[in-house]
Amino acid sequence: MAVASLTALVRVDASRDPFMTNPADLFERTFSNVGLDDNQMELLREELRLSLPCIAGDLAAHAADLDRAGLRIGSYAAFLHAALRAASYGD
Amino acid sequence: MSSNARVWGFLCLLAALLCAVARPSDLPAVSLVEAFAGGGVEYAEVTFTTAVEWARVRGARAQSSTEAGRWEEREVASWAALGGRPRQLRVMLAAGTPQAHTLLRVCVSLETGAGQPVRETCGQARWEREAAAELRRALDGLSRLPKTEREKSVLASVYMSRQQGSTVGSADISLVRSDAGARDVSYFVRLKRGSLAGMDPHHMEAGGMWRRSILMHRAERALVRKALRRGDWAGGAGALQELQSKWFAGHTVEVGVKLEGDASGVNRWLGLVDAGWGLQSTTRRVNLPDAPGWFRFRLLAAGVEAGREQARVKWGAGAALMIAPREQTAPIRRWEFTAEAVGRWLARPEWGRRGVRAWLQADAKAFFAGTGAMRYGLRLSLQRGALPPLFAPVNSVQLGFVAESAGAAE
Structure with missing residues (x-):
């Protein structure tokens, strides 16, 4: 949803389980592949900071690694998942 | 005559062997398994070599083990496809794996075609029980760009x-x-x-x-977040479309x-x-x-x-x-x-x-x-x-x- 709010090249249908995306292999693409550049990656991180306040610290601490449009969306999602898990379980 | 029979017999045997070992090159196989445990939840994310038609998944089973021990069967609670990841499947386990078990093996049965036998493909992983270790691994993944x-x-x-x-x-x-x-x-x-x-x-x-x-349209973005939190997908989609039009x-x-x-x-x-x-x-x-x-x-x-x-x-x-x-x-x-x-x-x-x-x-x-x-x-x-x-x-x-x-x- 955060990516879709910045680029019209991504569509998300969250009414289904699992949710559907267009492109179908969204998480295997890079952010640049769906039209984002490094400047927009900063806005993405800001959107995620507002959506996931419990991991705002992790997002800020790794901004240099995260603000790169060449990243694979799946790798970015894996980082978010790990950070959320660490925040949930207090590890 | 007898030499011709031997030749034909050998060719038939060779054909039978080739049929037995031949596999369609585009059948998905497990390429990666990642196993997670914590907070009473245990699951594995299974990545395949190619996209999987989820209707062809016939079942999943799991086994866990210590480093040098025997594999023990684990109950699979459910499995589900993941949105935006056509090559990944999440397999949820009924929790209760002993802490001493550090290895997990997951096998997924796939229907290979109409009337064709079901084929099983397996992969193995170490349990990721510590969230901090998972975070370190995810950060390594971020830094692995060329x-x-x-x-x-x-x-x-x-x-x-x-x-x-x-x-x-x-x-x-x-x-x-x-x-x-x-x-x-x-x-x-x-x-x-x-x-x-x-x-x-x-x-x-x-x-x-x-x-x-600094993000703009914070009110519209807040609408999307609130809609998703209460499960109002239609409302969230409408707000998202509004954002995409900006x-x-x-x-x-x-x-x-x-x-x-x-x-x-x-x-x-x-x-x-x-x-x-x-x-x-x-x-x-x-x-x-x-x-x-x-x-x-x-x-x-x-x-x-x-x-x-x-x-x-x-x-x-x-x-x-x-x-x-x-x-x-x-x-x-x-x-x-x-x-x-x-x-x-x-x-x-x-x-x-x-x-x-x-x-x-x-x-x-x-x-x-x-x-x-x-x-x-x-x-x-x-x-x-x-x-x-x-x-x-x-x-x-x-x-x-x-x-x-x-x-x-x-």
Whole structure:
């Protein structure tokens, strides 16, 4: 949803389980592949900071690694998942 | 007669053996398993070599073990496909795996075709019980970009052409790297040079910049978040569509210091403070027949550059358009059109010049070949105007080959 709010090249249908995306292999693409550049990656991180306040610290601490449009969306999602898990379980 | 029977018998046996071992090359197989445990939840994420038709999944089973122990069966509670990941399956386990078990093996049964036998494919992983370890692994994954993409942005075009019996060259290099320790700080080096008068901007700058991006449309974004939290997917989709229709995504504020030089025999170097405020667009879809693409732009609404003897007000804009023909056999795989324009009002004379000095650079690139790290093509570049510190007039049209690092301006 955060990516879709910045680029019209991504569509998300969250009414289904699992949710559907267009492109179908969204998480295997890079952010640049769906039209984002490094400047927009900063806005993405800001959107995620507002959506996931419990991991705002992790997002800020790794901004240099995260603000790169060449990243694979799946790798970015894996980082978010790990950070959320660490925040949930207090590890 | 008996020798013919032996030959035919051998051929039949060989055919039977080949049929027994032959596998369709496109059947998905497990390529990676990641196992997670914590907070009473245990599950595995299984990645396949190719996309899986989830209707063909007939079952899943799991086993766990200590390092040198025997595999013990674990109950699989459910399995489910993951959105946006056609090669991944999540297998949920009924919790209760002993803490001493460090290994997990997951096998997924797939129907290979109508009337065909079900085939099982397996993979193995270590349990990731510590969230901190999972976070470290995820960060390793983020840093595993190819070296040319580890920098925040690398854009280098160097091309040569023949003109009037002599070789003409030019370089347009932009290197930006984020500071690993300081938030929102990056360092840059930019060089624009040419080998002939009229095509040499005599421009080089290097420095550091603090930059903050601020989202716009916060109320609409809050609507999306609230809708998703209460499970109102229709409401969330409507709010998201509203956001995608907006032209601008956010503001940017930049403050930095730079050393500006001509990188030539004149050897004029200036230390400046540089500040600006701008707007960043969303990425818009472009729907040309058989050639989809995207379009984005940014505006430098207001900026200042100030030094010991320099005072400039600047403004500008940049835009990028990318088109990729759908046809796989198209000779040109990708078109890129970029334009950058900046205007500077010189409040104090510089190098005998004052007033407004503008700069326009427009590039059209056609890429016809590429590797994982680089793209190769032709570039037509228009440069007109003047850049600091010398504000030497430039009016050139150049055509040449371009080698560009992948990941830049995609």
